Amino acid sequence: MPKYIFVMGGVLSGIGKGIATSSIGKLLQLRGFRVTAIKIDPYINVDAGTMNPTEHGEVFVTEDGDETDQDIGNYERFLDTNIYRDNYMTTGRVYLSVIERERNLGYGGKCVEVVPHIPEEVMARIKKAGKKSKADFIIIEIGGTVGEYQNILFLEAARLMHYRYPNDVLFILLSYLPIPKNLGEMKTKPTQHAVSQVNAAGIQPDFILARGELPLDKPRKEKLSIFCNVKKDHIISAPDVKHILDVPINFENEKLSEKILKNLNIKSRTNKFSEWKKQIRKYQRLKKIVKIGIVGKYFATGDFILPDAYISVINAIKEGCNACGCVAQLEWIDSDIYEKNPLKVKEIYAYDGIVVPGGFGKRGIEGKIRAIQYVRENNIPYLGLCYGMQLATIEFARNICGMKEANSTEIDPETKFPVIHIISEQAELLKKKQYGNTMRLGAWPCVLDKSSKSFQAYKTTKISERHRHRYELNNSFREALVKKGLLLAGLSPDKNLVEIIEIPGHPFFVGTQFHPEFKSRILRAHPLFKAFAEAAKKRSEKK
Ligand code: GLN
Numbered sequence: 001m002p003k004y005i006f007v008m009g010g011v012l013s014g015i016g017k018g019i020a021t022s023s024i025g026k027l028l029q030l031r032g033f034r035v036t037a038i039k040i041d042p043y044i045n046v047d048a049g050t051m052n053p054t055e056h057g058e059v060f061v062t063e064d065g066d067e068t069d070q071d072i073g074n075y076e077r078f079l080d081t082n083i084y085r086d087n088y089m090t091t092g093r094v095y096l097s098v099i100e101r102e103r104n105l106g107y108g109g110k111c112v113e114v115v116p117h118i119p120e121e122v123m124a125r126i127k128k129a130g131k132k133s134k135a136d137f138i139i140i141e142i143g144g145t146v147g148e149y150q151n152i153l154f155l156e157a158a159r160l161m162h163y164r165y166p167n168d169v170l171f172i173l174l175s176y177l178p179i180p181k182n183l184g185e186m187k188t189k190p191t192q193h194a195v196s197q198v199n200a201a202g203i204q205p206d207f208i209l210a211r212g213e214l215p216l217d218k219p220r221k222e223k224l225s226i227f228c229n230v231k232k233d234h235i236i237s238a239p240d241v242k243h244i245l246d247v248p249i250n251f252e253n254e255k256l257s258e259k260i261l262k263n264l265n266i267k268s269r270t271n272k273f274s275e276w277k278k279q280i281r282k283y284q285r286l287k288k289i290v291k292i293g294i295v296g297k298y299f300a301t302g303d304f305i306l307p308d309a310y311i312s313v314i315n316a317i318k319e320g321c322n323a324c325g326c327v328a329q330l331e332w333i334d335s336d337i338y339e340k341n342p343l344k345v346k347e348i349y350a351y352d353g354i355v356v357p358g359g360f361g362k363r364g365i366e367g368k369i370r371a372i373q374y375v376r377e378n379n380i381p382y383l384g385l386c387y388g389m390q391l392a393t394i395e396f397a398r399n400i401c402g403m404k405e406a407n408s409t410e411i412d413p414e415t416k417f418p419v420i421h422i423i424s425e426q427a428e429l430l431k432k433k434q435y436g437n438t439m440r441l442g443a444w445p446c447v448l449d450k451s452s453k454s455f456q457a458y459k460t461t462k463i464s465e466r467h468r469h470r471y472e473l474n475n476s477f478r479e480a481l482v483k484k485g486l487l488l489a490g491l492s493p494d495k496n497l498v499e500i501i502e503i504p505g506h507p508f509f510v511g512t513q514f515h516p517e518f519k520s521r522i523l524r525a526h527p528l529f530k531a532f533a534e535a536a537k538k539r540s541e542k543k
Helices: 017-030 070-079 091-103 114-133 149-164 189-200 218-228 246-253 256-263 273-284 307-323 336-340 342-350 365-377 387-399 424-431 453-458 475-483 527-542
Strands: 003-009 035-041 059-061 067-069 088-090 137-142 169-176 207-212 235-239 289-296 327-334 353-356 382-385 418-422 440-448 462-469 471-473 487-491 498-502 509-512
Touching: 003 017, 003 149, 017 035, 017 070, 017 137, 017 169, 017 246, 017 256, 017 273, 035 067, 035 070, 035 114, 059 070, 059 462, 067 070, 070 307, 088 091, 091 114, 114 137, 114 149, 137 149, 149 169, 169 189, 189 207, 189 218, 207 218, 207 256, 218 235, 235 246, 246 256, 246 273, 289 307, 289 365, 289 527, 307 327, 307 527, 327 336, 336 342, 336 365, 342 365, 353 365, 353 387, 353 527, 365 382, 365 387, 382 387, 382 527, 387 418, 387 471, 387 475, 387 498, 387 509, 418 424, 440 453, 440 498, 453 487, 453 498, 453 527, 471 475, 471 498, 475 487, 475 498, 509 527
Parallel strands: 003 137, 003 169, 035 088, 035 137, 169 207, 207 235, 289 327, 289 353, 353 382, 382 509
Antiparallel strands: 059 067, 418 471, 440 462, 440 487, 487 498, 498 509
C-alpha cells in the first residue's frame, strides 16, 4: 500500500507550496523511496493550455503532451523524473469525466451527485496515478488556499482517503506567518484560522510548515502547537531563502523526512541527503557570473513584474550555467521597448547571451526580431525556443535572403513570404474552433545533422523533445534559406518538419521548434542550455 501525503496551503497563495511539495518528495526520494507528485488545480479550465501566460504563468508540457501547471515542472526538476497526464487534475477535468461517464450510463442509472461522485472521482484519479508510477509515496498538492469555496471538494476527497486508510494518509499544511511592519512581531493568528478551516473540512494537519520572512521562534512554535493541535516538533520553520534549494535543506535541518517516516511507521531505506547537499552547495558557491537576457513579453501584471511565464526557461538557463561552473545573472527585457525605440537594441551588446522564449500572437514581435538581428550581426550567443526559432527564421529570410516582408502567417496571414506557416492539420482544428489541447504537443523524435552545434551538444543523432506549437518552418522556403547559409540542424525522422535551425560560423546561434527547457533538471542540465551557457561564458571571458 503506498502512502499519500496531502499538501495544503493556508493564509496566502504563492508562498511556495509547489517547492515545498517538491522538497518533501526529494527528501523521501533521497531516503530510497519511489516518489511521485500530483497537482490539483481548482479552476474550471480542463488544462492550463487555454490560459494567458500573464494570468496563469507557464504552461508546462509533459512527455505525453498534457498542458499543465508550472508546479509539475517543479516536481520534474526536483525529482528528476517524468510526470504524466494522470498526475494533473483540475475541477474542469474531474467534472468532465464524471459527466461523460454519466452520459455513457457509467453510473448504472443512479442519480449522480456532487457528493460523493466528485470526491470519488478525485480519489480514483489519485490512486490511478500512484499505481501507474509504482510510487511508494504519492504527494498531492491541493492548489489554492484552504477556506476557498473552490477546493472544498478536493479537501473532501482528502478527508475520505484518510477515513478509509488512516494509517497511510498524512496531511501537511503550509501556512504563512506575517510580520506586520508597524507591529514588528510575527503573528500566528492567520495560521490558527487556516487550521480551523481545514478542521471544518474534517482534516487535522499532522505537520505545519511555517512560511515567513524569518524562522519561527520558541514562543510562536508553542502557540501554534497548542492552538492548532499539532505536535511541537511537527511544526517546521520555512523562512524565506535566497536560493530555492535551501528549502529542502532547511526542512532536513528540522528532520522533516525522518518525522514523516516515523509518523507513517516506515523505516528509512538509505540516506543520500548529505551527498545531494554537497552537490547543491557546490553550485551555490559558484562565483563567475554570465549575464543572460530573456527577451519576452509576458512579464508585467499591473504594476508588478512576474517572470512566472518563463519559469522553466529561467531554471534551464540557471542549470545550464551551473553545469559550466558559472552563475546566470538573468535580466528580463520587454520586447515592446525595441519596437518603440529601435536604437535601444544596442544595449544587448552588454549581454553574454540572449534567449527568446516561446510565445503567441503579434504583440512585441518586431522588437524580438530586432533583438535577433542584433545578436546575429554582433556574434552574441543566441538560443531561440519555439517562437524564438520561428522569429529567427523570419529575421534570416528578411535580412539575409532579401525577403523583406517575410513573416509567419500567425502574424500576417497575407504575407508574400510565409516562411513560417500553419501545420496543415492545425488549420483544420482552428477552423472548427478546437483550441483546447490540440497543438502539436508532447515528445517527438528528431534527427540531428552531424555537422551541427546541436549534435556536439547532445552527442547523439537521435533525440526526443517536447513541443507546443501550431506553426512550422514552411518547406517551400527551405532551399532559399539553406542556400544563404541556414543549417537545418534537426529534422523529424520523416524529414518533413524542421525542428532546429543554426547559423554556422556564429559563436552560437541555435533555434529549436521544441522546448528543451522542459527537460532540464536541477543536477542534470539540458545539453543545449549547457552548450549555450558555455558560449556565453566564453564571451564573458573575452570582454
Ligand atoms: N506561436 C507559435 C506557434 O504556435 C509558437 C508557439 C510557442 O512558442 N510555443 O507555432
